[in-house]
Amino acid sequence: MAKIGFIGMGNMGYxxxxxxLAAFSPSDIIFSSPDREKCERISSETCVRFAESNAECGNNAKYIVLAVKPQMYPTVLKNIVNVVTEESVIISIAPGITIASIKNxxxxxxxxxxxxxxxxxxxxxxxxGVSYNMTDFSFDERDVIDKFFNSFGKVxxxxxxLMDGIVCASGSSPAYVYMFIEAMADSVVKYGIKRDDAYKLVAQTVLGSAKMVLESGEHPAVLKDKVCSPGGTTIQAxxxxxxxxxxxALIKxxxxxxxxxxxxK
Structure with a gap:
């Protein structure tokens, strides 16, 4: 029996x-997807086995990650209702789907x-962003949950x-950042900078600026002011x-x- 099962293998599930896989072995993981060709490709790439159905996936993992779109939840929950037990841990990543609705x-x-x-x-x-009632879980289970989410970033x-706000802050916002990078690159390509160089210049600047916020402990406004010399180019921009x-525009x-x-719903 695997430890973690992924139902759905779209962009987020993948x-x-x-x-x-940075923290768990391939044998600890199983996944399911209706796309057989995708299953075989991902299994070949990662050495993670795939299940023939959502029910099989749910029956062969303790921690079951529902990596499908919100509109697919009713179908997927019906697929696994007869195989999950009180020992199972359901991990939902869909915006707008509450813990209470899944329990229902x-x-x-x-x-x-x-x-x-x-x-x-x-x-x-x-x-x-993660939310759950920690008193319902053992220390070992909480360690696995923490290990899982930390395996691919920060938590x-x-x-x-507050979960709907988390969707706004980090779930959807990478798209806005990519738009910013694309627009900034376009804005300097018109001055003759090669497009590949433009993307590299802007993307590295976004990365470095983000690290400054995270590692310096200074308020973003303070860091902004340090770039804005009086009467200079930056304050004009x-x-x-x-x-x-x-x-x-960002607030809207x-x-x-x-x-x-x-x-x-």
Whole structure:
């Protein structure tokens, strides 16, 4: 019997599986997907075996990761309702799907961890928000849960009522960062910088700036001010960003993301 089972092998499921292999052996993992060709390809690449069905996957793992879209949850929960037990640990990564709704479908005695990872998990730099009732789990189980999420990045533990905000902060926001990198690269390609160089220049700057926030302990505004010399080029650019609604656009994007999360049933 495997330790961790992934039901679903889309972008997020694959990213987590790849990350988990840094901390767990291939024999500790099993996965299922309706795409047989994908199953064979991923199994060949990772040496992780695949199950023939969601029920088989759920029956052969203690920690069952539901790595499918929210609209697929009713079907997947029906697939596994007869194989999960009170010893099982369900890990849900779908936005808008509450712990209570999963318990309602699988049984009140089923233990559920709700999480929101992001796709940088693929390279071990994911950010995951996690919520669960720790008193329902043994110390060993909590160690496995912590080991699993830390295997592909960083983790913050939050109250479940904050999970929709986690989707906004880190679950969906990589897309905005990629858009920023693309737009910044476009903006300097027009001045003659080669596109490959432009992406490298901007992406490394984003990486370095993020590390400055995480490792310096200084407020982002303080770090921004250190780049903005009086009367200089940077403050002129910052002024243009403010004039064109840079902050407001991000806040509105977050509001739209949050509204979508809260509308999912």
């Amino acid at each position: 990213a987590m599986l790849k990350g988990a 479908a699988l049984g009140s005695n089923i233990r559920v961890v709700r999480a929101m990872p992001n796709t940088p998990a693929l390279i071990g730099e994911g950010m995951t 913050v533990y939050v109250d479940e009522k 910052v002024s243009a960003l403010e004039e064109n609604g840079f902050r407001n 994007a977050t509001d739209a993301c949050y509204d979508k999360c809260t509308s999912i």
